[in-house]
Amino acid sequence: VPGVSSRLFGALANNQISVILITQASSEHSICFALDPADARKAREIIEDEFSVEISGGKIDQVAVEDDMSILAIIGENMRRTPGISGTLFGAMGKNGVNVVAIAQGSSERNLSIVIAKQDLSKALNTIHEVFFLSDVKTLNVFLIGTGLIGGTLLNQISEHSHQLEETQQLKINVIGLANQDAMVFDSQGVDLANWQKLLKSKGEPTGIGAFVQSMKSLNLSNSVFVDCTASPEVVGFYEDILNTSISIATPNKIASSGDYTLYKKLKETAFRHGIKFLYETNVGAGLPVISTLNDLKLSGDRIKRIEGVLSGTLSYIFNQFTSEQSFSTVVKEAMDRGYTEPDPRNDLNGMDVARKILILAREVGYELALEDVEIEGLLPQACLNAPSVEAFFNELELADDHFEDLRKRADEKGQKLRYIAIMDEGKAFVRLMSVDIDNPFYGLSGSDNMIVFITDRYSDRPLVVKGPGAGAEVTAAGVFAELISLSHFLG
């Protein structure tokens, strides 16, 4: 209807009400404008008065006022000659969960204005600064829970590398919130990482994962990531809620990715829908590019037929050390003394950890499997598993030395070596002790290296192989650290 906008803006002008922003999309049955909140009530009265006939006649629906809004304008010369500026702007808003309520950009175009909720203003401002002012240091806001071996190592790595990261990548990793089972600390300027243990002890409030997540959400910071370094199922219970507030997750915790399939799927979809990330690369092979290589193969149209892997650094070490020189139980004992095994080495030797890893890879390939579907050939005789203590276990293991020596000898006679290998073959997953000969990629394994072999439509005659150190707090923490840095590039 020609004349409506004229009457609308005429009535407002006659009452000295300034309109800050106007936008009317094509074929839209509404016109939207922004004004000083102090004028809102008066403006509504004026409009209702001016259009009283149309309103009572049902020709105009309603005059809706939205409160607590802010206008954010980006101003620059030649913006319209540069495709991509609006893409960068709105992409960053989306990844940070900022709803853009209205947009106005005219063709003279030195100004692109958006209307957003007031509570998102500082988050949006920070985001815009970081994406448009390359000289500005980008900030990744980290909320870390679990300060055990991996979490503690990660905090130390962040602390050690913070200076170098700012210099070389213009990136600041700010740990805003920190919690363990006993205490939590928040500091919106960033927790002092040189003293994180002390701070948790002295200033930490009593904790609770619910309270921690609540505080993180109400801070509403840009580029936020939740890092779960616990092994707690309770924490995993909060993942979906966290992702739904547009906060990414990075975690070495395998519970979500190897637990209930529906949850695993839902978390991935939730992250995707919000344009953020749910990262768990360190679940398999620590920092080695295993899940990312698998996803790249899939994304590039390849079909993964089979995966073989030595996926436990501990078991890799044990079988690499197990020669004619020393008995199996001696090797396991030595590995435990060096801190390479779990406190109870049976938690490595029972194959469950390896089974979880091959399960995760099978799921990433696209198979809907559960842990029960993975066939595990255990290494240990029942007596070892039943032993009531670690000491008793070693007594039983010594009795099994002849059995292991027999296996080793038989392999040796055929020029083969023993390897504990996890396999995914067209959707079937299993874990077993195998005797491999010199042509097998696993034959040459040494140290505590992991090795992952992909057999695909493209890599069919000869496989694609990734090899390297894949266990231990240092490399696992470094893997999470790497995810955080990549995430900051993705968000920024």
Place this chain on the structure above:
Amino acid sequence: VPGVSSRLFGALANNQISVILITQASSEHSICFALDPADARKAREIIEDEFSVEISGGKIDQVAVEDDMSILAIIGENMRRTPGISGTLFGAMGKNGVNVVAIAQGSSERNLSIVIAKQDLSKALNTIHEVFFLSDVKTLNVFLIGTGLIGGTLLNQISEHSHQLEETQQLKINVIGLANQDAMVFDSQGVDLANWQKLLKSKGEPTGIGAFVQSMKSLNLSNSVFVDCTASPEVVGFYEDILNTSISIATPNKIASSGDYTLYKKLKETAFRHGIKFLYETNVGAGLPVISTLNDLKLSGDRIKRIEGVLSGTLSYIFNQFTSEQSFSTVVKEAMDRGYTEPDPRNDLNGMDVARKILILAREVGYELALEDVEIEGLLPQACLNAPSVEAFFNELELADDHFEDLRKRADEKGQKLRYIAIMDEGKAFVRLMSVDIDNPFYGLSGSDNMIVFITDRYSDRPLVVKGPGAGAEVTAAGVFAELISLSHFLG
């Protein structure tokens, strides 16, 4: 100034001119609106008349009319409740080089309207359909030049997999333009790949890279990629121009990445600025994830200290076959007969190809090196290099058999094997024949596999290793194919 919009829209309304879209950004000194092109002249007169006093007084600058524009509106319920829609929209516009001239989105928000140049309309429409309607098949528009061994294999692979790609990834790879030295063919519906050789022969027009690029640009299609399967420096001369029109490039041609450093740098920057891709992963290790692994390490804050690689499938094969059973010249002859070498095997044995590859990796790490900076230890005696024909070369090579046998024996006596290895060490690059023992990762190499070893700050005690088939038309074409599929996901 209150009253301006009222007078503006009043004057237009009084003359029965409908305004389709209005947008006035905050603090903007202009107001922008869209109307039927037929009304443009009249509207200008009306406005100049209404504001004649302000115009002559210099208070209003000018009335600017922009012609040949289209309005594109996306309409949907609850758009504003979904952060990320505008990000997706404007991101896709940016990657396709579509300038958004004006934007209007009101707070009732079932409609987001953009104004773009009319010539970009069909490109923009296609793009929007592909990013928002997941049921729609995405299309990647390919312009391929060079139909030799790799290009031809790639065309066959695209043809073979097209059905499966549409089914599993909702992706259509459409070869729109195709050229070799003699002819070129364009088909906006997609060249019939079952008959590409025939079509080029029968319907192909005389070619010229300039004409090919010009036709590609004027088609102005969404999601376009230029695939260079030639080894021509002339084609490389067009890369910058192509990237500047927001068309991505994927190429196994090593000339750009291992030639002039300034050009290499400029091409990368140009692609980055336009939000598109310049892809050359197959320059090293064919389809193996070598450059991508290197970039991921860098991006995740690791520092690459040293790279070691067996980077030539041909030389890998030759040294893996070279045992006490047969002489070096016999092995080379056999490799040539099997088609594993260049027509003149000296082009493999002179080390230049390997030198180019390690140069590319050094540059990706961040070093400003040229080919002259790579120290190459040649394999062949001068007489072999001087030989006037391939036949004469083999005669000379037989004379050198004792020399190679001597090298092999000495290695063998120490339990070592001969490998032709390229190394980048803290910015220095060299290529040499080395004798490696059983602990060395290259010792266990077999077939024509490539192997790349990364030693970084993080992978310092034990390296990160990638291994697999890295040569031949099939895997190289498959690598380019993989890049095309990944690119389509990136663009869409």
